[in-house]
Amino acid sequence: MASQASLLLQKQLKDLCKNPVDGFSAGLVDDSNVFEWSVTIVGPPDTFYEGGFFNAIMSFPPDYPNSPPTMKFTTDVWHPNVYTDGTVCISILHPPGDDPNGYELAKGMEREQR
Numbered sequence: 115m116a117s118q119a120s121l122l123l124q125k126q127l128k129d130l131c132k133n134p135v136d137g138f139s140a141g142l143v144d145d146s147n148v149f150e151w152s153v154t155i156v157g158p159p160d161t162f163y164e165g166g167f168f169n170a171i172m173s174f175p176p177d178y179p180n181s182p183p184t185m186k187f188t189t190d191v192w193h194p195n196v197y198t199d200g201t202v203c204i205s206i207l208h209p210p211g212d213d214p215n216g217y218e219l220a221k222g223m224e225r226e227q228r
Contacts, residue, residue, distance in 0.1 A: 119178040123148045140172075149174045153185075166191075170200070 143150040151172040157163030169189045175181040187200035
């Protein structure tokens with residue numbers, strides 16, 4: 115499974131470098147580990163974050179994309195979805211089921227069956 119994740123991450127990073135996204139850049143923390151990315155987000159114009167450069171580490175699990183990556187800012191940033199230690203906490207960045215931080219229950223995320 116890790117080799118499939120590795121190949122996917124290599125492709126996604128290559129695509130991102132070939133077709134950059136405004137205000138975002140990514141690269142490997144260590145060239146020998148495709149599962150750890152160093153990312154920089156540039157604060158968008160006309161926002162509280164304008165002019166800011168916010169660095170983070172994205173860590174991908176061996177079963178990616180079946181499990182989500184984790185993300186932790188290494189520069190100070192204030193945002194309701196970022197803990198004081200820099201860890202990002204939103205529902206798409208934790209495994210399926212109840213939120214380990216207690217903010218969301220899995221049953222609240224399910225679609226109503228008809």
